Amino acid sequence: MSSPRPSIAEPRWVRFTLTAVALVFLGFFLALPLVAVFVEALAAGIPAYLDALADPEARSAIWLTVLVALIALPLNVAFGVAAAWAIARFEFRGKSALITLIDLPFAVSPVVAGLVFVLLFGSQGLFGAWLSAHDIRIIFAVPGIVLATLFVTFPFVARELIPLMQAQGREEEEAAVSLGASGWQMLWRVTLPNIKWGLLYGVILANARAMGEFGAVSVVSGHIRGETNTLPLHVEILYNEYNQVGAFAAASVLALLALVTLIAKTIVEWRMRRETAMLEASLSPEGGAASPAA
Amino acid sequence: MSIEIRGIGKRFGNFVALDNIDLDIPSGELVALLGPSGCGKTTLLRIIAGMESPDHGQVLFEGEEATHLHVRERKVGFVFQHYALFRHMTVFENVAFGLRVKPRHERPSEAEIRRRVTDLLKLVQLDWLAERYPSQLSGGQRQRIALARALAVEPKVLLLDEPFGALDTRVRKELRRWLRRLHDEVHISSVFVTHDQEEALEVADRVVVMNQGRIEQIGTPDEVYSRPASPFVYRFLGDVNVFHSRLHGAWAEINRLPEGAHAGEALAFIRPHDIDIERFEQAGSLAARVQEVHAIGPSVRVELAHGSELIEVELTRERANALGLSRGDQVWLRPRQVRVFAAEPAGEEFGSGI
Numbered sequence: 001m002s003s004p005r006p007s008i009a010e011p012r013w014v015r016f017t018l019t020a021v022a023l024v025f026l027g028f029f030l031a032l033p034l035v036a037v038f039v040e041a042l043a044a045g046i047p048a049y050l051d052a053l054a055d056p057e058a059r060s061a062i063w064l065t066v067l068v069a070l071i072a073l074p075l076n077v078a079f080g081v082a083a084a085w086a087i088a089r090f091e092f093r094g095k096s097a098l099i100t101l102i103d104l105p106f107a108v109s110p111v112v113a114g115l116v117f118v119l120l121f122g123s124q125g126l127f128g129a130w131l132s133a134h135d136i137r138i139i140f141a142v143p144g145i146v147l148a149t150l151f152v153t154f155p156f157v158a159r160e161l162i163p164l165m166q167a168q169g170r171e172e173e174e175a176a177v178s179l180g181a182s183g184w185q186m187l188w189r190v191t192l193p194n195i196k197w198g199l200l201y202g203v204i205l206a207n208a209r210a211m212g213e214f215g216a217v218s219v220v221s222g223h224i225r226g227e228t229n230t231l232p233l234h235v236e237i238l239y240n241e242y243n244q245v246g247a248f249a250a251a252s253v254l255a256l257l258a259l260v261t262l263i264a265k266t267i268v269e270w271r272m273r274r275e276t277a278m279l280e281a282s283l284s285p286e287g288g289a290a291s292p293a294a
Numbered sequence: 295m296s297i298e299i300r301g302i303g304k305r306f307g308n309f310v311a312l313d314n315i316d317l318d319i320p321s322g323e324l325v326a327l328l329g330p331s332g333c334g335k336t337t338l339l340r341i342i343a344g345m346e347s348p349d350h351g352q353v354l355f356e357g358e359e360a361t362h363l364h365v366r367e368r369k370v371g372f373v374f375q376h377y378a379l380f381r382h383m384t385v386f387e388n389v390a391f392g393l394r395v396k397p398r399h400e401r402p403s404e405a406e407i408r409r410r411v412t413d414l415l416k417l418v419q420l421d422w423l424a425e426r427y428p429s430q431l432s433g434g435q436r437q438r439i440a441l442a443r444a445l446a447v448e449p450k451v452l453l454l455d456e457p458f459g460a461l462d463t464r465v466r467k468e469l470r471r472w473l474r475r476l477h478d479e480v481h482i483s484s485v486f487v488t489h490d491q492e493e494a495l496e497v498a499d500r501v502v503v504m505n506q507g508r509i510e511q512i513g514t515p516d517e518v519y520s521r522p523a524s525p526f527v528y529r530f531l532g533d534v535n536v537f538h539s540r541l542h543g544a545w546a547e548i549n550r551l552p553e554g555a556h557a558g559e560a561l562a563f564i565r566p567h568d569i570d571i572e573r574f575e576q577a578g579s580l581a582a583r584v585q586e587v588h589a590i591g592p593s594v595r596v597e598l599a600h601g602s603e604l605i606e607v608e609l610t611r612e613r614a615n616a617l618g619l620s621r622g623d624q625v626w627l628r629p630r631q632v633r634v635f636a637a638e639p640a641g642e643e644f645g646s647g648i
Contacts, residue, residue: 171378174345175440177365178372179392179447189395193382278381278429 037255041248052249060226061234062253064142068230069210072149076206077199080157085191087158088165089173099162105154113151114219117144140222145230148216153206160202161195168194197272204268208261212254295356295450295483296321297342302351304337311337313507315351319485324477326498327487330530334507335487336455342485343453344368355450368451371444371482375456377436379428385439386424389414392447414442417476434465438472445480454486458493470497491531495519503527525635528563535569535605537562560634566608568631571596571617579626584619598627 009015042049052058083102087095105113119125121138131138138144172194176186192199214232221228223237231254238247297319304312312334319325327335340346342353344365353361360368379388389411393402402410415421418438428436437457444452457473458466474497477484488494494501495515503510503518503526511523522528525536538561572579582598582605589595594614596607605627609617619625 171374171376172380174365175372175374175378175443176380176391176395178343178345178368178370179395179443180366181391181395182366185395189391190380193380278427 034255037248037251040244041252043248044245048245049249049252052243052246053253055246057226057229058234058246058250061229061231061250064145064229065211065231067142068145068149069207071146072153072210073203073207075150076153076157077203079154080161080202081192081195081199083158084161084165084195087162089170102155102158105152110148110152110213110215111219114148114216117147117151117216117220121147139220140224140228142228144220145217145228148220149210149213152213152216153210156206156209157199157202160198160205164195164198197268197275201265201268201272204261204264208258211257297451297483297485298352298354298357299338299342300352300354302338302341302348302353304334304341304346304348310507312341312348315507315509317502317509317512319483321356321483322481323499324474324484324486324497326494326501327485327504328491328494328501328530329489329504329510331489332506333504335489335504338504339453339455339485339487342451343370343372345372369447369449371441371447371449371452373437373440373444373452373454373457375459377428377433377440377460379436379440379443381428383427384424385415385420385426385428385431386411388428388439389443389446391443410446414446415439417445417479418442432465433461434469437461437469441473441476445482449482452482452484454484456487456489458490459488466493473497495531503530505530522563522633525561525563528633528635533566533606535564535566537564560636562629563633563635564629564631566595566606567593568629569605569607570613570628570630571598571607571609571619572626572628573617575626576628579628582625582627584621584623584625586621587614587619589614598625600627 041052053062083098086092087099118139120127121131121144122128123132123139125139136143138147172190173186176190181189211230212232213230214236217230218233218236221230221233223229223233225237229237231250235247235250235254238250297317299315299317299319302312302315303310315334315338317338327338329335337346341348344360344363348361351361352359355363355368380391383391390407393407393410396402412421412424415424418441420435420438420442423431423435423439428439431439441457454473458469461469470493473486486497495518498515500512501515501518502512505526511518511527513521513523518527519531522531528534529536575581580600582600584596585599585604586597587594588597589611592611594609594611596609596614596619598605598607607627617625
């Protein structure tokens with residue numbers, strides 16, 4: 001900044017100290033652990049690292065993690081868009097209850113979430129007898145992991161979309177319908193294109209959580225190696241067995257995922273800011289002159 | 295296409311938005327729904343469009359029941375106050391939207407779509423903006439594109455919700471003349487909502503003045519301005535001086551109260567340009583003292599004090615020059631045209647009468 005420093009700004013040494021404190025804190029608690037993960041993972045050399053990842057149990061854990069995310073995310077998108085649309089567009093009884101319910105997974109400990117599913121679908125649970133009579137396995141099997149993951153990732157998409165859709169209003173959709181568009185045409189041609197960046201942002205966050213979730217999944221999975229172990233559970237098991245290289249190799253995959261998530265998130269945030277600026281521009285009268293008369 | 299509205303009512307909770315509205319809109323007319331905010335005009339427009347459903351009553355298009363027809367099937371063009379252009383589509387695609395979403399067997403060919411959209415963009419004189427996005431246009435341009443988009447599906451009725459409300463004054467004036475010309479060209483029944491009396495009087499064939507969910511008066515711009523049917527219309531359409539019979543007996547008696555009105559207080563409404571200023575007292579004239587003289591454009595506005603009350607008079611420049619008024623002069627006022635209404639119950643004062 002070339003302009004002279006305004007007189008209300010803090011003295012130079014205050015700003016310097018605050019910045020330094022923040023940087024040191026970030027370094028110790030975020031950057032250092034991240035580096036440590038990769039250092040530990042590569043401690044026995046690259047071949048050992050690759051071997052650890054090629055291990056059938058590790059591969060199965062990675063695959064299961066991806067599979068769960070692939071099932072949970074589309075469901076999340078469908079639910080999130082539907083809920084956000086209903087909340088942003090309509091007034092109905094129980095609307096505030098629905099908004100509160102959407103936030104429930106953020107408020108509840110993931111372990112409790114997992115336990116709830118055990119209580120419902122476990123062999124001693126509410127539906128346990130019926131499920132075992134029909135030979136359906138949910139707890140200690142993939143469906144349980146999917147359910148637990150769905151529960152904890154439930155709010156991300158809806159939370160992201162509700163304020164966005166409220167800000168955009170319903171006029172464009174009304175315009176589409178008055179021009180003869182059917183409900184689906186409106187959804188695909190107007191609603192979704194308008195929220196695509198917000199939706200992607202929600203999906204990225206939900207994905208990071210889905211792949212990284214430990215607590216809820218740990219309760220319902222049963223830790224069956226090669227079958228119901230996701231990547232985070234796999235890390236824990238290897239670590240408890242003093243398999244440093246294996247544990248950190250698996251952890252490095254999660255850390256890489258985090259980095260990719262951060263980059264994707266930054267790009268999407270940048271795009272969203274541009275869209276918001278465009279939205280504001282498209283609502284203001286020309287030249288930003290007189291404000292619209294109500 | 296003609297529109298008939300029969301006994302339409304709509305409530306939002308305890309708020310009565312529309313109270314038993316009856317209205318006929320003949321084919322090919324440009325009609326303004328005029329009223330203060332909250333008078334129900336936008337609700338009425340949205341009911342005609344099918345975006346809101348009435349609690350009771352009927353909407354007929356060309357004599358046929360349309361009350362429960364879906365928006366999509368009504369063949370109405372709707373223009374929004376904030377344009378509601380599809381922000382992720384180019385101007386061309388915005389206008390083409392209505393054609394592209396038609397069922398396959400009705401959908402025109404790509405070449406036909408291109409031709410029709412180009413024609414419409416020429417009609418609104420913006421064909422050079424076809425590849426731009428809405429955010430790159432000015433407000434006036436956006437509203438013209440919104441109009442072109444609405445016209446693309448060849449609607450039988452055009453509905454406009456405060457179409458110029460978000461524009462600045464200069465663009466607004468330009469655009470409403472343009473809308474009038476456009477209407478004369480395409481001649482489609484149009485209804486537009488506005489709270490701006492000047493806009494309604496200038497553009498519309500007929501003006502429907504609304505207040506608190508009811509229609510106060512329907513008439514040509516000249517009728518509603520020069521022969522207002524109620525005190526509300528008098529106050530809402532332009533400036534007016536109000537005189538109380540109790541205080542200004544002679545003036546309020548010039549026209550007798552309508553039959554049936556309970557004897558008692560009456561109000562006389564006189565527009566500023568319907569009062570003449572004289573230097574000498576005559577029968578029925580009112581003494582007043584000049585307070586301010588403002589020359590505004592072609593006319594001269596004089597503020598006078600009658601006792602503690604302020605009276606506003608508008609004179610032509612010639613008349614003002616002939617009188618040579620200056621502050622503090624003692625003069626006499628003579629009304630040219632007066633309307634007398636029974637006084638409203640206390641507490642129902644509205645508008646900005648003087």
